[in-house]
Amino acid sequence: MKQRLMLVLNAAIVFAVLVLVWWAIVRVFKVPPYMVPPPMQVAKIAVARFPELWASLLITTEEAVGGLFASIVIGVLVALIFARSPWIRRTFFPYTILLQTVPIMAIAPLIIMWIGPGLSSVTLIAFIFCLASIIANTTQGLISVDENLVQLFLMHNASQAQILGRLRLPHSLPYLFVGIRISSGIAVIGAITGELFAGSSQVGQGGVGYSILYAMAQLQTAYLFALVMAATALGFTFFFLVMFFEWLLLHNWHESAARQSGS
Amino acid sequence: MTVTVPEVLFRAVSKRFTGSSAPVLEGIDLSIERGEFVSIIGPSGCGKSTLLKLVAGLAPCTSGEIAVNGMTPENAREVVSFVFQDATLLPWRTVEKNVSLALELERSQPPPERRQITQKLLELVGLSHVAKHYPRQLSGGMKMRVSIARALATRPRLLLMDEPFAALDEMTRDRMNEELLRLREEQNWTVLFVTHSVAEAVFLSSKVIVLAPHPGRVAHVLDVDLPYPRTEATRESQEFDDLVNRTSRLLREAHRL
Ligand SMILES: Nc1ncnc2c1ncn2[C@@H]1O[C@H](COP(=O)(O)OP(=O)(O)OP(=O)(O)O)[C@@H](O)[C@H]1O
Ligand SMILES: [Mg+2]
Secondary structure (H helix, E strand, O other): OHHHHHHHHHHHHHHHHHHHHHHHHHHHOOOOOOOOOOHHHHHHHHHHOHHHHHHHHHHHHHHHHHHHHHHHHHHHHHHHHHHHOHHHHHHHHHHHHHHHHOOHHHHHHHHHHHHOOOHHHHHHHHHHHHHHHHHHHHHHHHHOOOHHHHHHHHHOOOOHHHHHHHHHHHHHHHHHHHHHHHHHHHHHHHHHHHHHHHHHHOOOOOOHHHHHHHHHHOOOHHHHHHHHHHHHHHHHHHHHHHHHHHHHHHOOOOHHHHHHOOO | OOOOOOOEEEEEEEEOOOOOOOOOEEEEEEEEOOOOEEEEEOOOOOOHHHHHHHHHOOOOOOEEEEEEOOEOHHHHHHHEEEEOOOOOOOOOOOHHHHHOHHHHHHOOOOHHHHHHHHHHHHHHOOOHHHOOOOHHHOOHHHHHHHHHHHHHOOOOOEEEEEOOOOOOOHHHHHHHHHHHHHHHHHHOOEEEEEOOOHHHHHHHOOEEEEEEOOOEEEEEEEEOOOOOOOOHHHHHOHHHHHHHHHHHHHHHHHHHO
16 A cells, blocks of 8 residues: 555656646746647646537547447457367468558548548547457457366366356456556547547537647647647546556456556 | 276276377276275376377377266266376466366356356465465466366265376475375375376376376286375385386386387
C-alpha cells in the first residue's frame, strides 16, 4: 500500500515538474498564446468550458469502450476458431498481421464513406484498430497449453468443453490481458482518429476528435490543449482500469500480475 | 474358480509414430500382475514414456495389443491415473482445487463428497495446511505431492508414473520414495514407474524392467526380492547394493544392444 502511494506521489511530482517546465518555456521564450498557451490559461478554459469538454469526452469514451468490447468478443471468438483448426490458422493468421501493418488510418475514411459519420462508424474504426492484438495474443494463449495437461484431462475422460473451459480459456487469460492492455490505448486513438475523419459532417456535439478539429479551425489553442490533455487522461484511465482488472483476476496465480502487486 | 487377469498385459506390442521410419517400441511382451510395483529403466529416448502413454490409451499401438485389467486402455482409464514428470498443476487453482480436478472432470461424486475425499488426501500427503495456497507458493516436492494426491483422488487401481521425482533433490526424492511405498501399503495399487535412477527403481520395485534402445524392447526383467516395507535400513543393506550394481550392469549392457 505504501509502495503504491509512493508511485502516485512520484507521478504527481513528475507531472508538476512538466507543467512548470511548460510554464517556464512559454515565459522565457515569449511564445505567443495562440501557439502555446501558458498552463494557467489552459486550466481556466478547461474549467470554464467543462460541460462541453466533459460531453465530448463521454462520446469518445463510449466509442472507445464499444470498440474495445466488440474487439474482445469478436477477437476471442476468432482466436477460438484459429486455435481449433491449424489449417484455418495457417491460412488466415497472416491477414491479422496485415491488419496491424496496413496503415490503418487509411481505412478510416473508407468506413465513414460506407456507413456514414456518427457513433457507429467511429466505434467500428476503434474496433478494427483493437482487433489484431486481441486475436494474436489470445490465439497464442489458446495454443500454448502444455500438452501434458491436455493428456491429463483426457486421462480423466474430459469432454472438449471441459478442456476448453477449465484448461485452454483460463490458461489464455493472461495472454488476453496483454492484448487488452495494448488495445486499451489503441481504442482511444482509434476513436479520435475516426472522429477526425468523420468530424466536419457530424451534427451538434461531437467527440474529442471533432472538438479538436473545431477548436483548431477557430484558433482556440488553449481549448485545443485542454482537449488533447483530456484525451491523454482518458487513455491513461483506460490503461489503469485494465491493469486493475488484470490484477484482480490474476494476482493470485500469475507471476506477472503477482509482481505488479509486489507480493 | 476365477482366472486371474493380469493387471497389464502387453502382447507383441510395437509402436511407430506416423512419419518416422524406425519403430520406437518393438515386440514388447510383458505381463504385470495385480499389486506389483514395476519400474522401467533404459537409455533416454528408448520409449519409456511412449510405453506409459500406450497403457494410458493416449496413443494407439501400431501392432499387437495391450489389455489393462482385461479391457482396452481407453476403456480402462477410469481405474488408471497418470503422474507426469513435472507436477503439471493448474496454476489458477488452489491446491485443494487441483486435487479435486479429476473428480470434477469425471463427475463421479457429488461436490460434498469431493471435498471430503480431497481433505483426506491432503492429510494423507501432509498438505492440509496449504490447501488454499496456489501452486506458485509451493516447493517442488510439495507440488509433486499435490500431483500424486490428484492422481489418487479417483481411487485408481493402476498408477502410471513418468519420472515423477526427477526434478527433486536426492534427500527429498528418498523421502518421497518412502512415502510412496507407505501409501501403497494402504491403498494397494499396481504401479508402473519410469525412472532414470537405478537406486530408485530397486528401492521401490518388486520388478525392474530394463529396456534396450533402437527399437525399444525388453532386455531384462529383474525380480527384486527385498521384503516390504522397505526403509532406510533397506538402502544400507548389502543385498540392496548388490541389486543396484547388478541392475546398473544390465543397464550398461542394454545400452550396447
Ligand atoms: N508424438 C511423437 N511423435 C513422434 N515421435 C515421438 C513422439 N513422442 C516420442 N517420439 C519419439 O519416440 C522416441 C521415444 O520417446 P520417449 O519419450 O518415449 O523416450 P523416453 O524413453 O521416455 O526418453 P526419456 O528418458 O528422455 O524421457 C524418441 O525418439 C522420440 O523422438
Ligand atoms: Mg520420457
